[in-house]
Amino acid sequence: MLCQRGGPAAVPPDAPAHGAGPAAACGCACRVPARFGIRLPGLQPDFGRNFMKNRILRPLALVVLLFTAACSLFGSADGGESLTPQPTGQVQVLTTAVPPVEAAARAYLDAWAAFDYENMYALLTQLSRDAMTFEQYEERYVNVALEATLTSVEYEILQSLVNPANAQVAYRVTLNSALVGPITRDTTMGLSLEAGVWHVVWDDSLILPELAGGNTLSMQRFEPTRGQIYDINGQILAGDSEAVAVQVIPSNIVEEDSDGLVSQLSALVGVRGSILSDLIFDEDAPFLVPIGVVSADEFEAREQFLEPYFNYIRFDRYFTRLYPLGSGGAHAIGYVGQVGAEEAEELSRQGVPIDAVIGKLGIERWGETYLAGQRGGELYVISPEGQRVTILARRDAQAAQSITLTLDRDLQGETQLAIKDFTAAAVVLERDTGRILAMASSPAFDPNSADFANPVSQWSTYFPDDAGRFFNRATEGQYPPGSVFKMVPFAAALESELYTVESSYFCGHTWTGLGEDSPLEDWTLAKGLPASGELTLPQALMRSCNPWFYEIGLSLYSNGFPDLIAETARAFGLGSPTGLETLTEASGQITTPNTSTTDSAPPFNAAQQAIGQSDTLVTPLQMAVLAAAIGNGGTLYQPQLVEQVVSTDGQAILAFEPEVTATLPLSEQILGAIQDALRLVVNDPRGTAYRRFSGFSIVVYGKTGTASVGPGITPHAWFVGYTNQGREDLPDIAIAVVVENIGEGSDFAAPMFRRIVEAYFFGSPQIPYPWESQIGVLDPEFFNPSPTPGPDEEGGDGGDGGPIIVTPSP
Secondary structure (H helix, E strand, O other), rough: OOOOOOOOOOOOOOOOOOOOOOOHHHOOOOOOOOOOOOOOOOOOOHHHHHHHHHHHHHHHHHHHHHHHHHHOOOOOOOOOOOOOOOOOOOOOOOOOOOOHHHHHHHHHHHHHOOOOOOHHOOOOOOOHHHHHHHHHHHHHHHHHHHHEEEEEEEEEEHHHHEOOOOOEEEEEEHHHEEOOOOEEEEEEEEEEEEOOEEEEEEHHHOHHHHHHOOEEEEEEEOOOOOEEEEEEOOOOOEEEEEEEEEEHHHHHHHHHHHHHHHHHHHHHOOHHHHHHHHHHOOOOOOOEEEEEEHHHHHHHHHHHHHHHHHHOOOOOOOEEEEEEOOOOHHHOEEEEEEEEEEHHHHHHOOOOOOOOOOEEHHHHHOOOHHHHHHHHHEEEEOOOOOOOOOOEEEEEEEEOOOOOOOOOOHHHHHHHHHHHHEEEEEEEEEEEOOOEEEEEEOOOHHHHOOOOOOOOOOOOHOOOOHHHHHHOOOOHHHEOOOOHHHHHHHHHHHHOOOOOOOEEEEOOOOEOOOOOOOEEEEEHHOOOOOOEEEHHHHHHHHHOOOOHHHHHHHHHHHHHOOOOHHHHHHHEEEEEEEOOOOOOHHHHHHOOOOOOOOOHHHEEEEEEEEOOOOOEEOOOOHHHHHHHHHHHHEEEEEOEEEEEEEEOOOOOEOOOOOOOEEEEEOHHHHHHHHHHHHHHHHHHHOOOOHHHOOOOOEEEHHHHHOOOOOOOOOOOOEEEEEOOOOOOOOEEEEEEEEOOOOOHHHHHHHHHHHHHHHHHHHHOOOOOOOOOOEEEEEOOOOOOOOOOOOOOOOOOOOOOOOOOOOOOOO
């Protein structure tokens, strides 16, 4: 303290009167720190003794005693007469404010909680920053965060001790670890006043007391076994298992053993013999032909039958995540893969090691939380010499849960095979519940190949993914629906009351509703078939008559219902996601004639929208949901892929029930009229799909579609429908099939629809496709040249052009 005698001094109005206290008695103008004293909120006995006993109380007591003794030489403390003459001036007490130290501590700890290492470093003292670079400082904190699998930092200020130029703040810090849980410690932060601002004096104990002296952390991780994925019948769709990769050496095979070899391999891998023969005996087959991957248990069960053919077969055992269906259901089930570089740091903080496998697609990704279980670990403190000092925390791993899907494994496999040679998608729903029994997209990929330990992996051949193998066309593909959309304007026409089921219209080769100079054509003209003639409205759907629906579209637009088709489509669930939460889903697109994204005039848009063109887009899943609703009496269900999540003791943690999202806004009469018309499509000799279902014992309702995608481009083929068997053991199903750039719906999508129905009700396909030499084997002559239906084949479905007038085959 510096005291200066003499001279007058101004005294603030609230200053003590002359002679009131030691400073006045001393006659000094004294500059005293305003917070020289000790601030100890909630002071604990131990803290007080540690911080005050030797460092503060004794020096402070000595200062006070010396100060009092000095002032007593000049005046009495009780205001008695001074021993020396009193100065004529007054005393001025000047103060210097010390900034709040806890605010500085909070700023540092808040930055830590935000993992903002730059701001933390900026809050250090100059001496601390001189001692380590920012990169060294950041590395220290990042290593702690990663090794401890730090998810968050929490803190609580306990108390503080302030001196004129330095301070200490006691705080409680909790490091929340993804693997071992919360780690809580009490520690102390030192601060120093630099240029009037508190800065943090850094040392290792600011993180944890145990890290003082340069100690580090090391985590021993405990990994639970990944959970299984089952189908609706309890068959495994994905699970960790010892596997056997099977390859064949075609050059070793003698002719007399070929049939027996193929038969045994077919029984082993579950692939039809005709497909295997085509693969093995291809003249361009490689030295080793990959056949498939099976579990070690399956291999051992059939090993004795394979033994006579061991000279032709190579077997490799390895441990993997096994997908028994291979590419069947790959998009829905998904696959696992190693942590990617772009997600490594974030996942590491969640306790996921960089070499872990995680769900990358489908249910494997959606269900990661359940399938991965709870990883555990033991966190050690390691000395600079590499020795374990202590265990900070430990938590055992918790077993993973399993997921049961609504998929039927056998049907899923057959559905994938049904479309495997094409760019296509198919969705099979349980008609009266919305459960997804099968979902296939082609081309596909084999999730077994994602494991690089697999000797027959084809993973590298999938990239770049120009073919769209990883694109789920069933839920993400957005297509013009073509004539399968005609159910919507059919309903809108009846709802408007401008038409009845008895309404009749002549279906000619052309339609001139937009003017004689702007004719639109029917599909029969392009096929060289007679015009369909006079048709009622249900017959128009049966024949997929374009002129009839052009007329509906323009009539509704011109008579006060310009948006009715779009409104009906949206009420039917089109133009928005279905609500499937487990997979990525596109919304499609439904516009009105006046809001269309095309450059065409609204009347033209209205006519084109009525045949499922213009800028209308739907997904196969949406069309399957709509078909199911028409078949079940009008209930739109949210499609469901997950049946339940089950704990290790067999208890259902999550169970999903069918969920109604809406009801079709149709009277029973209108809904019945749509159903009757869809039955005519497959059951009437003039129906566009009659030749594909003639004599078929399963009761089927459906609609063909051929969707134009532009001039000179082969259209997409559609078939959408449902069964109506009414069996208790096999619930009825609804199916949507789309095949890209292939041709007519009646020629391609309808046969695929039938094959899926055969597989469901009969257990296997019953007849070859028109383009197969036998079931599962392509006829190389079929597509060269392209087939042209003869005059006796009146199949067609009324596809027509979009904004650009194109009339493809139906």
